[in-house]
Amino acid sequence: MRFASLGSGSKGNASLVSAGETLLMVDCGFSLRETERRMARLGVQVEDLDAILVTHEHTDHSSGVAKLSRKYRIPVYLTHGTYGSGRCSECHQVHCFNCEDEFSIGSIAVKAIAVPHDAREPCQYRFSSAGRSLGILTDLGSITAHVIDHYQNCNGLILEFNHDLKMLMDGAYPPQLKRRVGGDWGHLNNQQAIELLQHLASDALSHLVVAHVSEKNNARYLVEQLLQPLECLPSSIVWAEQAAGFEWLDLV
Numbered sequence: 001m002r003f004a005s006l007g008s009g010s011k012g013n014a015s016l017v018s019a020g021e022t023l024l025m026v027d028c029g030f031s032l033r034e035t036e037r038r039m040a041r042l043g044v045q046v047e048d049l050d051a052i053l054v055t056h057e058h059t060d061h062s063s064g065v066a067k068l069s070r071k072y073r074i075p076v077y078l079t080h081g082t083y084g085s086g087r088c089s090e091c092h093q094v095h096c097f098n099c100e101d102e103f104s105i106g107s108i109a110v111k112a113i114a115v116p117h118d119a120r121e122p123c124q125y126r127f128s129s130a131g132r133s134l135g136i137l138t139d140l141g142s143i144t145a146h147v148i149d150h151y152q153n154c155n156g157l158i159l160e161f162n163h164d165l166k167m168l169m170d171g172a173y174p175p176q177l178k179r180r181v182g183g184d185w186g187h188l189n190n191q192q193a194i195e196l197l198q199h200l201a202s203d204a205l206s207h208l209v210v211a212h213v214s215e216k217n218n219a220r221y222l223v224e225q226l227l228q229p230l231e232c233l234p235s236s237i238v239w240a241e242q243a244a245g246f247e248w249l250d251l252v
């Protein structure tokens, strides 16, 4: 199994997961042209996508889904609640599921996991194929026992390090937005991400991706300072960037 990102952050998200002949996209928060351009950069064609899976209806994850799905006739998988938001209602073919459902697309097994986030029925995903497992875990405001349970022993983990709490609180966001982002249904701050990582790190984890990083309320050196003292860090730590995403990573 291998995975890559077209871009990550509050201006747009899309990830790719591939195993054998199967190619999945998770979220699409980019325009049609931008998605085509960014996929080409990763050496794959939109025509090769077997499905788009959506995590929730926020624009940075959903704005490009319907157009991409219609133009290339790609089926879309999402929770009933996310579908009910209306943001993905014009898709080519819709498969609704409940959080916690498990299903397979081609050679990839998919598990949807409920997360605390301020959307209708947000979920994140864990993918498995041929004994390897990738967890995608962004857009959650707090750590739940449920999340800790379901992301054990991943080989790859895309984890949200959204903001530094002090930068957020001292920054220019209006008070209401500060409360939303920093709240239990918002986004993980660096300390929370580290705490979660300590629950999830294991010998199995070979690739960690630092993702959904705020361009205004975070800094790379702050995350690095927190990661450095940790024991049991994976050998590969990669940054998912808003403009560049990250290149293909192999889970062998």
Ligand SMILES: [Zn+2]
Pocket: 009, 010, 013, 058, 060, 061, 139, 212
């Ligand atoms: Zn987001």
Ligand SMILES: [Zn+2]
Pocket: 056, 058, 117, 119, 139
């Ligand atoms: Zn969100």
